[in-house]
Amino acid sequence: xPLYRAIGLMSGTSMxxxxxxxxxxxxxxxxxxxxxxxxxYNDADRALLRNALAEAATLxxxxxxxxxxxxxxxxxxxxxxxxxxxxxxxxxxxxxxIQVVGFHGQTVLHRPKQKLTIQIGDGQALxxxxxxxxxxxxxxxxxxxxxxxxxxVPVFHRALVMAGGMKGEVALLNIxxxxxxxxxxxxxxxxxxxxxxxxxxxxxxxxxxxGAPIDRHGHMAARGRVNEAALLRLLAHxxxxxxxxxxxxxxxxxxxPVARLATEDAAATLTAFTAASxxxxxxxxxxxxxxxxVCGGGARNPIxxxxxxxxxxxxxxxxxxxxWSADSMEARAFAYLAARVLEGLPLTFPTTTGAPEPLAxxxxxxxxxx
Numbered sequence: 001x002p003l004y005r006a007i008g009l010m011s012g013t014s015m016x017x018x019x020x021x022x023x024x025x026x027x028x029x030x031x032x033x034x035x036x037x038x039x040x041y042n043d044a045d046r047a048l049l050r051n052a053l054a055e056a057a058t059l060x061x062x063x064x065x066x067x068x069x070x071x072x073x074x075x076x077x078x079x080x081x082x083x084x085x086x087x088x089x090x091x092x093x094x095x096x097x098i099q100v101v102g103f104h105g106q107t108v109l110h111r112p113k114q115k116l117t118i119q120i121g122d123g124q125a126l127x128x129x130x131x132x133x134x135x136x137x138x139x140x141x142x143x144x145x146x147x148x149x150x151x152x153v154p155v156f157h158r159a160l161v162m163a164g165g166m167k168g169e170v171a172l173l174n175i176x177x178x179x180x181x182x183x184x185x186x187x188x189x190x191x192x193x194x195x196x197x198x199x200x201x202x203x204x205x206x207x208x209x210x211g212a213p214i215d216r217h218g219h220m221a222a223r224g225r226v227n228e229a230a231l232l233r234l235l236a237h238x239x240x241x242x243x244x245x246x247x248x249x250x251x252x253x254x255x256x257p258v259a260r261l262a263t264e265d266a267a268a269t270l271t272a273f274t275a276a277s278x279x280x281x282x283x284x285x286x287x288x289x290x291x292x293x294v295c296g297g298g299a300r301n302p303i304x305x306x307x308x309x310x311x312x313x314x315x316x317x318x319x320x321x322x323x324w325s326a327d328s329m330e331a332r333a334f335a336y337l338a339a340r341v342l343e344g345l346p347l348t349f350p351t352t353t354g355a356p357e358p359l360a361x362x363x364x365x366x367x368x369x370x
Contacts, residue, residue: 001026004342007087007132008102008335009080013177013250014199014297015049015106016213017041018083021331022091022098027339031159035091036328039083046213048072049106052120053251056108062118062140069108073120076106080121081129095131100364102338103136104330110249112148127365134365135338138347141361147353150180150247153333154192154352155340157182160324171289172319173278173308174329175199175298177250181278182352183285191285192352193244196277197253199297201270205255209263218303221271224264233257234273240280245354274298275307288314295319299326337362 003026010019018041022034041049052072059066065073080103088095105121123136139149157172161184172182179198183191199214206212206220215221234257239248258266282288292314298304299318309316319326337347346358 001028001030001343003030004099004339005097006100006102006335006338007084007098008331008333008338009083010104010330010334011076011080011106012297012330013107014203014214015041015046015177016297018080019328019331020083020087021328021335022093023332023335025336025339027336027343027345029159029162031163031336033325033332035087036325036331037083037087037090038327039079039086041079045075045079048075052108056118057251059109059118060114060116062116065120069120072106072108073122076120077122077125081126084130098132100338100342101126101130101132101134102334102336102341103134104138104334105136107250110150110247112143112150112247115143115146117143117149123363123365127367131367133367135341135362136365137363138334138337138341138361142348142353142355142359145355145359147348147355147359148193148245148247149353150194151182151192151352152337152347153330154182154190155347155349156333156336158184158190159336164322166291168291169287169289171292171314173292173294175274175294175296175304176330177203178248179274179278179296179298181281183289185286189349189351191244193246193281194248195281196240196248196274197270198274199301200250201253201255201273202267205258205263205266205270208255209266215267215271215301218271218301220264221267221303224262224266224268226272227258227261227265227269230257230261230269231272231276234269235276235280240277243284244281245352247353268303271301271304272307272311274304275311278308279311282313291315291317293317293319293322293324295324295326295329297327
């Protein structure tokens, strides 16, 4: 298998910016990490994306870009291009030394039961601007086959666990806007699903109540108390009774149960909800994981990590603590997945998305010079 020098890009449902990571990989067992970077969206970008989310809620055609969605798609493509250009310049990398860019785009709608998932971002325009081939549209083939289309990174998580020589049952919890788990056991296909709201509800609360985009380092939640009645209402959502594979739209949950709480108590309750929703998955797993590794933006929230430690009956640590980067995991994943797209290797599996068989996916946009 050839080794590819790949750049991965990720703009998650928390809408904080573009993560960039360089990986050398064959798309299977060989994974070597290079530099990473983060390029934040500005307030106007985030406002445009929020408007795009609202407009996307009515879509039934994944290719339609009415109204503000067309502007948002151009912005997303431009910001990703600028991020890669800056990253290459900052790390003295020539575009010609990169074989592929993995471009996830920005999810604005995810409704697998309607066979609909929409990630905005123009892969062909990005390839032409960068002069590098771009792998994109990673989820569509799985959705079209009847799969959930998410989570899509478990095959990368399995590669990390194997490369790290970890034994026993290991769970990787990625907390972005939506949280998802990959469960890896020796010799078994990974099991994966979304677990709950991740940071999305906390972010929405903070924006609504304070104008801040996030509860940075959990400072607001640290000053509040968990309201157990509101937490029980949140946990009554029927999603939690469904076994994996399963996935969520970013806006699947409501702030209504915490609407009457003080901001500090609401933040504490929503933080506890994210942690408690992970515990609700455990009965659906073959055995309880011995180790849970937290990555994504949620790993930077010590109050959320504390809630996980308190509520979960297994050892909890962070990606940084085991030598991975909590912030760069998904960008690295899409570099790895881009190599798999080039090789025609499966991205999704019956145990991760409910696909009928291991499925390849993604499309390749060729750079004009290639």
